[in-house]
Amino acid sequence: MKNIFLITKREFLTQVKKKSFIILTLLAPLMIIGFGALIGFMFKANEAEYKFEVVDKSGIFAGQLKSTKDITYTFVPTNTENALVKNLKELKGSDGILIIPELKDKNFDALENGTKLLTNKKIGVDTKSAVSRDLSEILKKEKIKMLGISEDRIVNLDKSFKIISQNVTESDRPESDLAFGIKTALSFGLMYVVFMFIIIYGVRVMRSVLEEKNNRVVEIIISSVKPFELMMGKILGVTLVALTQFIVWIAMSVTAAFFLNTGFAAMQKNIPAEQSEVMKNMDFQQIATEVSHILLDMNYVGIISVFVFFFLFGYIFYSSMYAAIGSAVDNETETQQFTMFAIVPLMLGLYGSFTIMNNPDGPMAFWLSIIPFTSPVAMIARIPFGVPLWEILLSIFLLIASTLLMVYIAAKIYRVGILMYGNKATLKEIWKWIRS
Secondary structure, three states, rough: OOOHHHHHHHHHHHHOOHHHHHHHHHHHHHHHHHHHHHHHHHHHHHOEEEEEEEEEEOOOOOOOOOOOOOOEEEEHHHHHHHHHHHHHOOOOOOOOEEOOOOOOOOOOOHHHHHHHHHHEOOOHHHHHHHOOOHHHHHHHOOOHHOOOOHHHHHHHHHOOOOOOOOOOOOOOOEOOOHHHHHHHHHHHHHHHHHHHHHHHHHHHHHHHHHHHOOOOOHHHHHHOHHHHHHHHHHHHHHHHHHHHHHHHHHHHHHHHHHHHHHHHHHHHOOHHHHHHHHHHHHOOHHHHHHHHHHHHHHHHHHHHHHHHHHHHHHHHHHHHHHHHHHHOOOHHHHHHHHHHHHHHHHHHHHHHHHHHOOOOOOOHHHHHHHHOHHHHHHHHHHHHHOOOHHHHHHHHHHHHHHHHHHHHHHHHHHHHHHHHHHHHHOOOHHHHHHHH
């Protein structure tokens, strides 16, 4: 244990003293925010405003077809149609002509089939859909008038049936859509944290092993400590590096949330009048109260406990595999043929867990959360929705047993592979190392 502690300490200090670690730790949250802002800016920058001349021969749409912030409709006399179509290519200040034919014998299908949008530039599918949607809404109202049905009755008919569900085995209160949304968001968040943690820091363990092997430093270290101690020290050292980064990021997030909340309170005073009405209609206090009740009803102690356990044991399970891969190869190019054994099960657990949102107690959810290769991701995805205790205990037992077995196998590969040079390891040779 003393040697493992010393190696863990050395690995931790070596990693955190690097300039790249400090820069990444401090700038990573800002880079993520900046990247999101850049993507939003790119979408915003690619938006366009269109101006269409409307030739309405039916007389239905005049006064009802309203312009939006993206599309401006300008009605023109019907006798200007030919001139506009003829000069459309050179027409300035207009992007196209919307030609609506006459409505004959109340044949709305013929009107729809005869409507044309002629443009002098490329327009996207979203713009076409927006024009179609605007016209459809007006035609719908006209059809309602023809049937002699009031618009209020149609609105009442269109109302969706909202059913209140309640799981009597878990709570004495009905579960709202907001509660399910919060559980889903929490499930996705925890699942992605574990997935990214294992991938990023598992690869870091592999590269650290590979670097020392190529530098021949490991030959000196192995003379003083056992290969198993060296491997576990590296795994635990990188674990502490990752936890340090997460603690810094959490502290930065809490600080940013505090200042953003203060800034939002100050910004509310400057909200325009037309938007302030919308804000008044939204009962933020009621929403906040409902969210707090939902969070308090959840077994957050159990969620955190299960998360921490599967987080750590899942990482040790896969980082042992990564350490074995790093010891068995001579360069990063050769790692590609072996890393799929670690990445593919994680991907199956990740994408298979999407089905959990629809049926948290289904057979797919059960087996993904029981099999050790996928349980570190799948069980964490299930836990916000509630999991029977016996399933959690069974999954924990299997994961502990599998982790110990994986560490044992990885140590046997590491013991031989760490001193092998210039010989490309094959699966057959690795199997011999495990059996020796």
